[in-house]
Amino acid sequence: MPNEESVSEPLLYADLFCGCGGMSLGFEQTGFECVGAIDKNEHAVATYASNIGTTPLQGDVTNYSADELLDKFGIERGELDVLIACAPCQGFSQHQNKHDFDHDERNTLVSFSAELAVEIQPEFFVIENVPELVRGSKEKYWARTYEILKQAGYLVEHDILNAADFGVPQRRKRAIIVARRDGRLVELPDACTEEPRTVRDAIGDLPAVEAGETHDTDSMHQAPNHTSRIVTMLNHIPNDGGSWMDIPEPHQDEFWLDSMKKRAKKGDTGSFCDTYGRMHWDRPAGTITRKSSTPSCGRYVHPEQNRNITVREAARLQSFPDSWIFEGPFISWYEQNGNAVPPKLGEAIAEKIRELRPITDKGARQMTFDAL
Structure with missing residues (x-):
């Protein structure tokens, strides 16, 4: 029997706009435990349930209040370690028609997610999106999101990271934002020093x-x-x-x-x-x-x-394991895969968060949350 002091509770996360589960898989592989997820896409929800083991809510997250999500996820305000919000990125894409951009409702989902985070009070809040979110003419949406988090006492770090620097055999640049409650230290993961993985490394044996x-x-x-x-x-x-x-x-x-x-x-x-x-x-x-x-x-x-x-080749290039099975019709497999956060990038983010907040501190941290 391990002694009582060595037993640790898992760190808890929830995933909004969870898609098929790329970011969640990265957190799962790092020892985090999912308390809930939500996405509109029925096929992505089915894939998430089959592979992650948690059945997400299928629906529009904007139809839920923070209290309703907390109730659905079975947690209290302030209890969550990480809230993930990888909102649909097409509204920020450089390929978006400039005349449609300001009217695309997807552009408001990032700030909406930040408002939810402020109410749910996770210790960490993680956003992944296209680089256009934090640069150029589209920064106004990021500025609003940043202000929401800052006013609530979150310290925020953000940068544009390339998935190829984190063991993913793919050049994929994304805006990564990590915020932490109470102005405490927050950092983004460091790029690995190894040579980037190649297409041959990923699919050459298939x-x-x-x-x-x-x-x-x-x-x-x-x-x-x-x-x-x-x-x-x-x-x-x-x-x-x-x-x-x-x-x-x-x-x-x-x-x-x-x-x-x-x-x-x-x-x-x-x-x-x-x-x-x-x-x-x-x-x-x-x-x-x-x-x-x-x-x-x-x-x-x-x-x-x-x-x-093939779908398997596309999934390997996203860093999904061969045990990963997509649900739904064939064409949706490519869509789910392409919309996902590469799990290896998610894993690097999760590892950095664990490094910043060791899992053994969970019990003491929970006492602080209960006193809020």
């Missing part, structure tokens, strides 16, 4: 599959189907980093769209050169998005095989 095929040993190692024209086009794109721009001249008239011809003529391809692009074996992948099932939406084609990456 067996080959054809477009539209599912490998018989893994239901998630399923590739999207392509027309015969797309498969033939991909066959003309060089392995290991080629794209539509590298299609040999004799085949360009057949496969280049008018928009491709115009861009090639101008020499102004920008990020458009990534469309119908193969991944590079020995580099981290580019950002894995909800559109990673479609070769026309980015550099999502396998480095050698004539198909887009």
